Amino acid sequence: MSPLRIVVIAVLLYLAYRMITGGRKDKKPEENTNSDSRSELPVEDILMEDPICNSLVPKQQAIHLQHDGSTVYFCSEECCNKFIAQQGENR
Ligand SMILES: [Zn+2]
Structure with a gap:
Protein backbone atom coordinates (compact mmCIF):
# COMPACT_ATOMS: atom_id res chain seq x y z
CA MET A 1 0.00 0.00 0.00
CA SER A 2 1.42 3.37 -1.04
CA PRO A 3 1.59 6.26 1.46
CA LEU A 4 -0.81 8.27 -0.76
CA ARG A 5 -3.53 5.60 -0.38
CA ILE A 6 -3.14 5.67 3.41
CA VAL A 7 -3.69 9.43 3.33
CA VAL A 8 -6.77 9.05 1.07
CA ILE A 9 -8.24 6.39 3.39
CA ALA A 10 -7.51 8.56 6.41
CA VAL A 11 -9.29 11.51 4.76
CA LEU A 12 -12.27 9.32 3.83
CA LEU A 13 -12.48 8.00 7.40
CA TYR A 14 -12.30 11.58 8.69
CA LEU A 15 -15.07 12.71 6.31
CA ALA A 16 -17.21 9.73 7.36
CA TYR A 17 -16.61 10.67 11.01
CA ARG A 18 -17.58 14.29 10.24
CA MET A 19 -20.79 13.10 8.54
CA ILE A 20 -21.73 10.95 11.55
CA THR A 21 -21.05 13.69 14.10
CA GLY A 22 -22.64 16.27 11.75
CA GLY A 23 -25.77 14.10 11.60
CA ARG A 24 -25.93 14.08 15.39
CA LYS A 25 -25.62 17.88 15.47
CA ASP A 26 -28.56 18.16 13.03
CA LYS A 27 -30.81 16.55 15.64
CA LYS A 28 -29.99 19.09 18.34
CA PRO A 29 -31.54 22.14 16.59
CA GLU A 30 -34.83 20.20 16.45
CA GLU A 31 -34.70 19.89 20.23
CA ASN A 32 -33.95 23.61 20.43
CA THR A 33 -36.98 24.46 18.28
CA ASN A 34 -39.06 22.34 20.64
CA SER A 35 -37.81 24.30 23.62
CA ASP A 36 -38.44 27.52 21.66
CA SER A 37 -42.07 26.55 21.23
CA ARG A 38 -42.20 25.86 24.98
CA SER A 39 -40.82 29.36 25.63
CA GLU A 40 -43.89 30.83 23.87
CA LEU A 41 -45.49 31.12 27.26
ZN1 LIG B 1 -35.91 52.46 31.05
Whole structure:
Protein backbone atom coordinates (compact mmCIF):
# COMPACT_ATOMS: atom_id res chain seq x y z
CA MET A 1 0.00 0.00 0.00
CA SER A 2 1.42 3.37 -1.04
CA PRO A 3 1.59 6.26 1.46
CA LEU A 4 -0.81 8.27 -0.76
CA ARG A 5 -3.53 5.60 -0.38
CA ILE A 6 -3.14 5.67 3.41
CA VAL A 7 -3.69 9.43 3.33
CA VAL A 8 -6.77 9.05 1.07
CA ILE A 9 -8.24 6.39 3.39
CA ALA A 10 -7.51 8.56 6.41
CA VAL A 11 -9.29 11.51 4.76
CA LEU A 12 -12.27 9.32 3.83
CA LEU A 13 -12.48 8.00 7.40
CA TYR A 14 -12.30 11.58 8.69
CA LEU A 15 -15.07 12.71 6.31
CA ALA A 16 -17.21 9.73 7.36
CA TYR A 17 -16.61 10.67 11.01
CA ARG A 18 -17.58 14.29 10.24
CA MET A 19 -20.79 13.10 8.54
CA ILE A 20 -21.73 10.95 11.55
CA THR A 21 -21.05 13.69 14.10
CA GLY A 22 -22.64 16.27 11.75
CA GLY A 23 -25.77 14.10 11.60
CA ARG A 24 -25.93 14.08 15.39
CA LYS A 25 -25.62 17.88 15.47
CA ASP A 26 -28.56 18.16 13.03
CA LYS A 27 -30.81 16.55 15.64
CA LYS A 28 -29.99 19.09 18.34
CA PRO A 29 -31.54 22.14 16.59
CA GLU A 30 -34.83 20.20 16.45
CA GLU A 31 -34.70 19.89 20.23
CA ASN A 32 -33.95 23.61 20.43
CA THR A 33 -36.98 24.46 18.28
CA ASN A 34 -39.06 22.34 20.64
CA SER A 35 -37.81 24.30 23.62
CA ASP A 36 -38.44 27.52 21.66
CA SER A 37 -42.07 26.55 21.23
CA ARG A 38 -42.20 25.86 24.98
CA SER A 39 -40.82 29.36 25.63
CA GLU A 40 -43.89 30.83 23.87
CA LEU A 41 -45.49 31.12 27.26
CA PRO A 42 -47.78 34.12 27.74
CA VAL A 43 -45.66 35.45 30.61
CA GLU A 44 -42.66 36.08 28.35
CA ASP A 45 -44.82 37.67 25.67
CA ILE A 46 -46.15 40.39 27.96
CA LEU A 47 -44.31 43.67 27.37
CA MET A 48 -44.52 46.38 30.01
CA GLU A 49 -43.90 50.02 29.20
CA ASP A 50 -41.14 51.74 31.12
CA PRO A 51 -42.62 55.10 32.26
CA ILE A 52 -39.16 56.71 32.35
CA CYS A 53 -37.68 55.87 28.92
CA ASN A 54 -40.94 54.61 27.33
CA SER A 55 -39.28 51.39 26.14
CA LEU A 56 -41.11 48.07 26.18
CA VAL A 57 -39.63 45.54 28.59
CA PRO A 58 -40.47 41.80 28.80
CA LYS A 59 -42.32 41.37 32.09
CA GLN A 60 -40.00 38.56 33.27
CA GLN A 61 -36.86 40.67 32.77
CA ALA A 62 -38.34 43.93 34.00
CA ILE A 63 -37.57 45.48 37.36
CA HIS A 64 -40.89 45.90 39.12
CA LEU A 65 -41.86 48.34 41.82
CA GLN A 66 -45.04 48.48 43.87
CA HIS A 67 -46.42 51.99 43.55
CA ASP A 68 -49.84 53.23 44.77
CA GLY A 69 -51.27 49.71 44.77
CA SER A 70 -50.15 48.92 41.22
CA THR A 71 -46.92 47.45 39.87
CA VAL A 72 -44.69 49.63 37.69
CA TYR A 73 -42.10 47.98 35.42
CA PHE A 74 -38.71 49.34 34.38
CA CYS A 75 -36.03 48.30 31.87
CA SER A 76 -33.25 48.86 34.40
CA GLU A 77 -32.59 49.79 38.02
CA GLU A 78 -31.50 53.21 36.75
CA CYS A 79 -34.99 53.95 35.41
CA CYS A 80 -36.51 52.57 38.62
CA ASN A 81 -34.37 54.92 40.71
CA LYS A 82 -35.31 57.86 38.44
CA PHE A 83 -38.99 57.02 38.92
CA ILE A 84 -38.57 56.89 42.71
CA ALA A 85 -36.72 60.24 42.59
CA GLN A 86 -39.53 61.77 40.50
CA GLN A 87 -42.15 60.55 42.96
CA GLY A 88 -40.13 62.12 45.76
CA GLU A 89 -40.05 65.47 43.91
CA ASN A 90 -43.82 65.41 43.40
CA ARG A 91 -44.39 65.09 47.12
ZN1 LIG B 1 -35.91 52.46 31.05
